Amino acid sequence: xxxxxxxxxxxxxxxxxxxxxxxxxxxxxxxxxxxxxxxxxxxxxxxxxxxxxxxxxxxxxxxxxxxxxxxxxxxxxxxxxxxxxxxxxxxxxxxxxxxxxxxxxxxxxxxxxxxxxxxxxxxxxxxxxxxxxxxxxxxxxxxxxxxxxxxxxxxxxxxxxxxxxxxxxxxxxxxxxxxxxxxxxxxxxxxxxxxxxxxxxxxxxxxxxxxxxxxxxxxxxxxxxxxxxxxxxxxxxxxxxxxxxxxxxxxxxxxxxxxxxxxxxxxxxxxxxxxxxxxxxxxxxxxxxxxxxxxxxxxxxxxxxxxxxxxxxxxxxxxxxxxxxxxxxxxxxxxxxxxxxxxxxxxxxxxxxxxxxxxxxxxxxxxxxxxxxxxxxxxxxxxxxxxxxxxxxxxxxxxxxxxxxxxxxxxxxxxxxxxxxxxxxxxxxxxxxxxxxxxxxxxxx
Numbered sequence: 001x002x003x004x005x006x007x008x009x010x011x012x013x014x015x016x017x018x019x020x021x022x023x024x025x026x027x028x029x030x031x032x033x034x035x036x037x038x039x040x041x042x043x044x045x046x047x048x049x050x051x052x053x054x055x056x057x058x059x060x061x062x063x064x065x066x067x068x069x070x071x072x073x074x075x076x077x078x079x080x081x082x083x084x085x086x087x088x089x090x091x092x093x094x095x096x097x098x099x100x101x102x103x104x105x106x107x108x109x110x111x112x113x114x115x116x117x118x119x120x121x122x123x124x125x126x127x128x129x130x131x132x133x134x135x136x137x138x139x140x141x142x143x144x145x146x147x148x149x150x151x152x153x154x155x156x157x158x159x160x161x162x163x164x165x166x167x168x169x170x171x172x173x174x175x176x177x178x179x180x181x182x183x184x185x186x187x188x189x190x191x192x193x194x195x196x197x198x199x200x201x202x203x204x205x206x207x208x209x210x211x212x213x214x215x216x217x218x219x220x221x222x223x224x225x226x227x228x229x230x231x232x233x234x235x236x237x238x239x240x241x242x243x244x245x246x247x248x249x250x251x252x253x254x255x256x257x258x259x260x261x262x263x264x265x266x267x268x269x270x271x272x273x274x275x276x277x278x279x280x281x282x283x284x285x286x287x288x289x290x291x292x293x294x295x296x297x298x299x300x301x302x303x304x305x306x307x308x309x310x311x312x313x314x315x316x317x318x319x320x321x322x323x324x325x326x327x328x329x330x331x332x333x334x335x336x337x338x339x340x341x342x343x344x345x346x347x348x349x350x351x352x353x354x355x356x357x358x359x360x361x362x363x364x365x366x367x368x369x370x371x372x373x374x375x376x377x378x379x380x381x382x383x384x385x386x387x388x389x390x391x392x393x394x395x396x397x398x399x400x401x402x403x404x405x406x407x408x409x410x411x412x413x414x415x416x417x418x419x420x421x422x423x424x425x426x427x428x429x430x431x432x433x434x435x436x437x438x439x440x441x442x443x444x445x
Contacts (some may be wrong), residue, residue: 010146010167011045012139017132019048023093024100026073028133034069036062039128039135041105042146047134049096053088053103057121060106063087075102076427078276081324082236084114090275092423097416099275108145110152113233115226116218120145120181127177143168144178147199151211157204165207169199186217250321251426252358254283254332255418256395257366258388259380260373261407262414266366267330269415270422279320283313284331317358326422332363334395362426363399364418365392366407373407401425 011018020028024047031038041055058066066087067077075089089102108120124145127138137145147168150157157165172179179192191214198207218226253270255263267280310333320327370386396402403421405414 010139010143010164010171011043012142012171018044018134020133021048021050021093021096021098021100023074023091023096023098024050024054025133027070027075027089027102030069030073031056031058031062031135034062034065037125037128037135038062039125039137041108041137042142042149044131044134044136049098050100053101055103055105057108057124058104058106059125060085063104063106066104070102075100079324081239082113082233084109084233086114092419094416094420094423097412097419099273099419101275110148111215111230112153113230115229115233116152116215117222118181118185120178123177123181138177140172140176141178143172144176147172147195148178148182151195151207152215156208162202162204165199165204166202169196172196182214185219186214187220188214188217191217250323250325250327251361251422252317252321252327252329253362253364253422253426254329254334254360255364255366256332256334256392257368257407258370258373258385258392260376260385261366261368262376262411263330263366265411266364266414266418267328269411270328270418273415273419274326274422276326277324278326278328280328280330281313281317281320282330283310283317283333314358321358326426332360334363334399360399360401362422363395363402364421365395365402365404366414367393367404368407 036059038056038058041057043050043052043055046052047054070077070089075091078088078090080086080088085106087104089104091100092098093100106121107114108118108124110116110118120141124137124141127141128135129138130136136142147165150161150165150168174193174196182192183189191210195207195210195214198204198210255266257263271278271280313329314333317327317329367389370382370384370389373385373389374380374382393404396404403425405417405421407414409417
């Protein structure tokens with residue numbers, strides 16, 4: 001008889017319907033319509049609001065139509081380099097402030113670089129069972145896959161997943177299908193039993209050592225191939241990260257506005273919440289430094305410093321963009337157009353900025369009254385901040401893909417609105433898709 005705590009932890013309680021997010025359910029239905037076998041690998045009890053990726057195993061034949069299948073229900077593919085058979089799809093749900101990320105595999109391989117292959121995918125698909133609208137692994141298969149994923153794919157089991165590992169170990173035996181396959185691969189007859197004993201006793205340090213032993217003895221006949229796979233995939237990940245969609249390297253989103261509008265807070269919030277590789281680049285031209293008093297005395301020094309800052313930030317932006325990352329730029333070279341410096345240096349800076357500015361996929365202007373921004377930071381004056389506010393709003397005549405956000409709202413509300421704009425205007429529209437996440441039409445600009 002299965003232990004009830006393990007059932008609850010793994011979402012295996014019989015007769016209990018599992019809640020599924022309303023934006024995720026159509027994707028599962030679309031998979032059924034493909035006519036190819038698929039199965040959820042883990043995390044069935046987290047599908048109401050997935051915290052991590054939703055991991056699924058599909059037949060290799062499904063990959064031929066998977067892009068169109070998931071595109072029809074609002075998911076966008078993210079090309080993955082050096083990730084084995086993994087294929088990623090993402091969707092933003094504005095009303096829930098939720099990024100859904102689907103992670104498909106056609107093979108069950110373990111390791112940080114999927115370098116430890118198995119032959120488990122076919123029997124796991126054959127032994128799958130139906131649980132409402134879900135296609136689930138056999139309970140013992142699911143528990144073993146969860147356990148091996150936690151032990152072999154990570155350096156150590158994360159603190160938040162330790163109870164899950166123990167729950168999985170409680171409902172399996174060393175004679176199940178999965179450990180039998182592992183024993184054939186590693187030629188170890190007792191390792192899986194020792195692994196279970198260590199996890200059940202909460203001795204995860206010992207379990208980690210046993211997992212290291214499994215890695216060392218994984219299919220000795222393929223030792224050279226395993227090491228080569230690890231090196232090649234590590235290199236491919238370093239060479240190029242995830243590239244969003246099929247339209248080349250990363251995306252660039254600039255956040256504009258006067259001091260006190262909340263640019264840095266928004267940039268940090270976006271980088272922390274976006275599901276794709278992201279970086280924040282600061283492109284401020286006039287930030288203060290300890291040599292300001294000296295620079296003021298040297299003709300042309302202030303202009304030279306601003307130009308060097310612009311060049312350095314542009315190079316950093318270009319590097320992250322080529323790595324396939326979504327670059328969130330705190331301030332931008334367009335700041336040169338909103339200042340009140342009519343000197344020769346100011347005009348030169350504006351001219352150079354107009355030539356040097358990288359192409360933006362989206363510009364977000366944070367808009368708030370001057371008095372509000374002054375209250376937040378106490379810098380400059382309400383009147384000066386109001387003039388700069390109007391200058392940023394007037395950039396709409398010069399800057400394509402510019403969106404104005406109400407910066408008087410709470411920071412979390414501003415981030416949610418910015419996330420929705422990134423999804424619909426920066427990601428989907430660059431794909432040539434003119435639908436929102438619900439599939440309704442978006443007027444083309």
